[in-house]
Amino acid sequence: MFLARTFLSHSEQSLIKSLENIKLTPSSTTLIALHAPAPKLQPLFDQISKFPSKNIGCLSAPISSKHLISLSLFNIPSSIEHRVWRSTIPGTERAQVGRWYSREQIKRERSEGSMESSPDWNSDTARPPALPHALQGFVDAKRQISGLLFFTDDAPQGLATSLNHYFPKTAKIGSIASSTPFITGRPFTIFESGSIYSDGAVGVAIAGTKALGIHPNFSSLRPIGIPLLTTSAASNIIYTMNNLPAADILAQLLGSRVNANVEDRPTIYLGVLDAQGKITRTFSVLAGSPSRGALLLDGEHSPTVGSKVQFLISAHDTLDHFDITTPPMTQEGSAIDAHFACLSPMDANSSSSMTPSNDETIIYSRFLVASENGFMMDRGEGLWECKIPFVGASMRLR
Numbered sequence: 001m002f003l004a005r006t007f008l009s010h011s012e013q014s015l016i017k018s019l020e021n022i023k024l025t026p027s028s029t030t031l032i033a034l035h036a037p038a039p040k041l042q043p044l045f046d047q048i049s050k051f052p053s054k055n056i057g058c059l060s061a062p063i064s065s066k067h068l069i070s071l072s073l074f075n076i077p078s079s080i081e082h083r084v085w086r087s088t089i090p091g092t093e094r095a096q097v098g099r100w101y102s103r104e105q106i107k108r109e110r111s112e113g114s115m116e117s118s119p120d121w122n123s124d125t126a127r128p129p130a131l132p133h134a135l136q137g138f139v140d141a142k143r144q145i146s147g148l149l150f151f152t153d154d155a156p157q158g159l160a161t162s163l164n165h166y167f168p169k170t171a172k173i174g175s176i177a178s179s180t181p182f183i184t185g186r187p188f189t190i191f192e193s194g195s196i197y198s199d200g201a202v203g204v205a206i207a208g209t210k211a212l213g214i215h216p217n218f219s220s221l222r223p224i225g226i227p228l229l230t231t232s233a234a235s236n237i238i239y240t241m242n243n244l245p246a247a248d249i250l251a252q253l254l255g256s257r258v259n260a261n262v263e264d265r266p267t268i269y270l271g272v273l274d275a276q277g278k279i280t281r282t283f284s285v286l287a288g289s290p291s292r293g294a295l296l297l298d299g300e301h302s303p304t305v306g307s308k309v310q311f312l313i314s315a316h317d318t319l320d321h322f323d324i325t326t327p328p329m330t331q332e333g334s335a336i337d338a339h340f341a342c343l344s345p346m347d348a349n350s351s352s353s354m355t356p357s358n359d360e361t362i363i364y365s366r367f368l369v370a371s372e373n374g375f376m377m378d379r380g381e382g383l384w385e386c387k388i389p390f391v392g393a394s395m396r397l398r
Helices: 012-020 038-048 133-140 157-166 246-259
Strands: 003-009 029-035 054-059 069-076 082-087 147-152 171-176 190-192 195-197 201-206 211-217 221-223 228-234 237-241 269-273 279-289 294-297 308-314 336-342 361-364 366-371 375-378 384-386 392-397
Touching (some): 003 012, 029 366, 171 211, 190 201, 246 294, 336 375
Antiparallel strands (some): 029 069, 054 190, 171 375, 221 308
């Protein structure tokens, strides 16, 4: 039986006492998401390092506006077939602005040597993408995987290509780890038992149970205007909607807010709708070109021509209005929810301004992870990144 618990606390000592009462076995695996101020971090990390299970996870963002510390655990027993994996598959290189770096300097350091080949993004050949070695056995045996959960850095494109290729029908969800340069001195802090990584990804593939799908929550977004038909698009640019310039339609919807100060302009998103009018995925609108009437989106591709889309804005602006701990579970359930959410950068660094609660809260049957860098999910259309604050998604496992 799975075990999932989320602890919210103000005191690391009180939380350590609660952790001492958790019984785990060496043959099990525990997923961990930990957020704590730097002075409270080391004793908590020392305690979770004592877990006898195989442990993977990352440092994350806060999930409560009233607690300085949050710790989520998800234990997979040995009775359920699963496998831990580590990936160093490179993603897309980030553009470096204001400073020149050689390709050798910006190439990801391989903490596992050359165990995975680097994909050639510009190649037209049909060479299969690299695959984390620990997952090769599942592919060779054509073993059906119920779910993939993972923690990654902010360059997951190569990993996404790999998982989409080898496991196209598998439910997938993962957190893009929080930025930690001012906490641990690393850009990201991702761990696997005794090893700590600054890049790459760690995850678990579950084969011995049933994943009941991915359930996104877009309730923090509200529509502006009416649904529109995508009539011209290419790459990550959308040119026309309802055969009218996309940028002109958006300008009309925003009205006077187009010329407002930058800090007063709402961030605009674009949702892709299914046949029932429900949002299936989202894009951030990065920029508009009045002369061309086009909108630039944050994905690697735009909605397909013929798809229904809807402009959206956020209905929430702070963590106080967004509580992923609700409804709390006060006892173990027959199914667990692994919930991943995106916060705003402001809320991810809000620990110092919190009004702390002295109460310690334990939420059963829920594994909660938040990050200002977003999360990834796949409900059958391929992994995609969601970086919209206060949007989340859950994988239910039984």
